[in-house]
Amino acid sequence: MVYAYMRQVPGFPHLTTQQSDILAFALRNELNIDQEVVEYATKNLLLDERKDFEAFLQTMQDGYTVIVSSLFLLSDKVEELIKVINCMLSHNVNLWIVDSNMLMNKETSMVEIFPLLNALRQEEKEKTNQIGRPKGSKSSSKFDIYQREIISFLRGGMNVSAIARELDVSRSSLKDYIESRGIRELVEGAWMELNPSEGERDMDNIVLICPFEKDKEAKERKVS
Numbered sequence: 001m002v003y004a005y006m007r008q009v010p011g012f013p014h015l016t017t018q019q020s021d022i023l024a025f026a027l028r029n030e031l032n033i034d035q036e037v038v039e040y041a042t043k044n045l046l047l048d049e050r051k052d053f054e055a056f057l058q059t060m061q062d063g064y065t066v067i068v069s070s071l072f073l074l075s076d077k078v079e080e081l082i083k084v085i086n087c088m089l090s091h092n093v094n095l096w097i098v099d100s101n102m103l104m105n106k107e108t109s110m111v112e113i114f115p116l117l118n119a120l121r122q123e124e125k126e127k128t129n130q131i132g133r134p135k136g137s138k139s140s141s142k143f144d145i146y147q148r149e150i151i152s153f154l155r156g157g158m159n160v161s162a163i164a165r166e167l168d169v170s171r172s173s174l175k176d177y178i179e180s181r182g183i184r185e186l187v188e189g190a191w192m193e194l195n196p197s198e199g200e201r202d203m204d205n206i207v208l209i210c211p212f213e214k215d216k217e218a219k220e221r222k223v224s
Helices: 015-028 051-058 078-090 110-127 142-155 160-167 171-181 183-188 211-223
Strands: 002-008 035-040 065-068 094-097 102-104 191-193
Touching (some): 035 051, 051 078, 078 094, 078 102, 142 183
């Protein structure tokens, strides 16, 4: 199973940019993408708050492949990123990093991973002095709170005018938002929205040995 993972968060690169980079990379490397996975949030949440992402990681199985346009999209915090990488590698997942043209798996040495983590640490330091948004990023919008509904309506065949009436918002502003976020292109593609409300995923055949499961077990022991 090959997943293209993208993340929509204010201040991060545009989804269509991520999608374009991943598709071009997959074509060059003769990788057939089975599913596009898009994680949505109206702000950059801490890893412990991203329960849908945690659930996605726990569905990983031996030999799965995940492609991401940049490593920092998994998390822009080094400590969290190490946790995510450990989880993927513990499930023997192949992680392709497009902008680094790097395959990360169990055979990858820490010597290869450290430069990427050090680069992220440097970016973390520079963020405090940065003015403006990163190139290719989008600021937050008042429509972000309606994003899931907009996607659902578009998938159901509603046009922009009907959605605007349903949400009681300006049609022109909504149209600009949909176009600027590349939402229509994503809806028309083969993607899956991470959404915990869609129900529990089947974990029966998955051996969970990643750090997330260890944290869960520790909490359960503490409660009991």
